[in-house]
Amino acid sequence: MKQYFNLFDFSQKVDYKTEVLSGLTVAMALIPEAVAFALIAGLSPLTGLYAAFMMGLVTSILGGRPGMISGATGAVAVVIVTLAATHGVEYVFAAVVLAGIIQVSAGALRLGKLMRLVPHPVIFGFVNGLAIIIFMSQLNQFKDADGSWLTGTSLYILLGLVLLTMLIIWGLPKLTKAVPSSLTAILVIFGVVSLLNLDTKTVGDIASIQGGFPPFHLPSVPLTWETLQIIFPYAAIVAGVGLIESLLTLNIIDEITETRGRGNKEAVAQGIANMLSGVFSGMGGCAMIGQSLINISSGARARLSGIVAAVMLLVFIMFGSSLIEQVPMAALTGLMIMVSIGTFEWASLRTFTKMPKSDVFLMVLVTLITAFLHNLALAVLIGVILAALFFAWDNAKRIRARKNVDANGVKHYEMFGPLFFGSISAFNEKFDVLNDPAEVVIDFQESRVVDMSAIEALNKLTERYHKVGKKVHLKHLSADCRKLLENADELIDINVIEDPTYKLAVDKV
Numbered sequence: 001m002k003q004y005f006n007l008f009d010f011s012q013k014v015d016y017k018t019e020v021l022s023g024l025t026v027a028m029a030l031i032p033e034a035v036a037f038a039l040i041a042g043l044s045p046l047t048g049l050y051a052a053f054m055m056g057l058v059t060s061i062l063g064g065r066p067g068m069i070s071g072a073t074g075a076v077a078v079v080i081v082t083l084a085a086t087h088g089v090e091y092v093f094a095a096v097v098l099a100g101i102i103q104v105s106a107g108a109l110r111l112g113k114l115m116r117l118v119p120h121p122v123i124f125g126f127v128n129g130l131a132i133i134i135f136m137s138q139l140n141q142f143k144d145a146d147g148s149w150l151t152g153t154s155l156y157i158l159l160g161l162v163l164l165t166m167l168i169i170w171g172l173p174k175l176t177k178a179v180p181s182s183l184t185a186i187l188v189i190f191g192v193v194s195l196l197n198l199d200t201k202t203v204g205d206i207a208s209i210q211g212g213f214p215p216f217h218l219p220s221v222p223l224t225w226e227t228l229q230i231i232f233p234y235a236a237i238v239a240g241v242g243l244i245e246s247l248l249t250l251n252i253i254d255e256i257t258e259t260r261g262r263g264n265k266e267a268v269a270q271g272i273a274n275m276l277s278g279v280f281s282g283m284g285g286c287a288m289i290g291q292s293l294i295n296i297s298s299g300a301r302a303r304l305s306g307i308v309a310a311v312m313l314l315v316f317i318m319f320g321s322s323l324i325e326q327v328p329m330a331a332l333t334g335l336m337i338m339v340s341i342g343t344f345e346w347a348s349l350r351t352f353t354k355m356p357k358s359d360v361f362l363m364v365l366v367t368l369i370t371a372f373l374h375n376l377a378l379a380v381l382i383g384v385i386l387a388a389l390f391f392a393w394d395n396a397k398r399i400r401a402r403k404n405v406d407a408n409g410v411k412h413y414e415m416f417g418p419l420f421f422g423s424i425s426a427f428n429e430k431f432d433v434l435n436d437p438a439e440v441v442i443d444f445q446e447s448r449v450v451d452m453s454a455i456e457a458l459n460k461l462t463e464r465y466h467k468v469g470k471k472v473h474l475k476h477l478s479a480d481c482r483k484l485l486e487n488a489d490e491l492i493d494i495n496v497i498e499d500p501t502y503k504l505a506v507d508k509v
Helices: 016-040 045-062 074-087 089-108 111-117 120-142 152-175 181-196 225-257 263-279 289-297 303-318 329-343 357-373 376-396 424-428 452-467 479-487
Strands: 400-405 411-419 439-449 471-475
Touching (some): 016 045, 016 074, 016 181, 016 289, 016 303, 016 329, 045 263, 045 303, 074 089, 074 225, 089 111, 089 225, 111 225, 111 263, 120 225, 120 289, 120 357, 152 329, 225 263, 289 303, 289 329, 357 376, 424 452, 439 452, 452 471
Parallel strands (some): 411 439, 439 471
Antiparallel strands (some): 400 411
């Protein structure tokens, strides 16, 4: 039954049954992920589970994107593994708290708007790379304790259960949407394994999830400059990676739901969650695209689903660990494979022949960096830098000039396209200084002077005309261009004339 009540937004429509069931599904999917990421970071499983609870709860309540799920993530685990190995878990907690402070500062300074600079090919590459990572991480379930691939009966049982899970998740929504297909698949596989007494890997085979409420614990590190020097590089990277992954996930969920989240609010929420995670024995984290897509695909759209997922995760840790540890990993593996299939932007493959070659190159490069280096921040950073360079190169070729000589013998150059460091060479080639008449007008009505290199180019051009006794006027400069020229007045000398002001004669009554 749909109602119109929400803890924080009374106008938001909430389907309580969908929100609760979706949150329960996400809670089950969070457990193996949190445990696995904690082990990757060289920490205890409970460190990852506590982080998943704290991150999920705080961001669901305070975040800028209802329906998005946060928790312990592989991106953060990869960053802190070296710190954990060299200095211990207490330094990890301190670094997570500092990362949270950095993220809150970024949100307060409204730096979330910088995500506008990330072009779509980079987002496609990021998403496709994450889909590959999610899929590849599930292949570990097809290996035994020694790292060898499963064979024989064990392999066939696992494959059968995984395929059955995928079939239920794919087929059930075509029959009914009364219950989330993901949760139904987990329960069916649990029932099949129990009834047939099948020998297959369970959550408990990875690690025990039994524990209590996250203990409050201030990081036990010396409050010295040396400690700050140790943890700050890790904290800065965790903060950056966390914000990039969270804000990109927010953009993806925005597109799916056709709504708009609030990036700066999400950045502040991520920071508060990391600060609390660090003082409640958690490894920190950020938004999780896989779990977020599970939640959204199950129909959840409000904050309630994330709150339920976090609370139920804690309930499982404190009271239901013995039951959850019996959940077959095959069910969660099939679920995550379906998430990877749903995450991959298959439409991006059909645009290869339609998109510019530079965009295709960007998308493929970001996908490869994300998938193979598992460094999301590096992938996005390289993508943005290359996109900016491609843009500059493309615009450098766009500057053009229309030339004409008026009745008074004055030559006019009407410029089109931006004048900046990349287009200076093409700009200079447009002028015939020696053969031009004694007076020249350069019209910037359809152009812009963008940077200091452009100003210097104008100065050198006027100097060339001055040396041969010719006069140059610059016309139709926009207000920001004029301001730029005024600021550079002490460095260079450019001959700029004001446009004439025409006044109409009006008859007075």
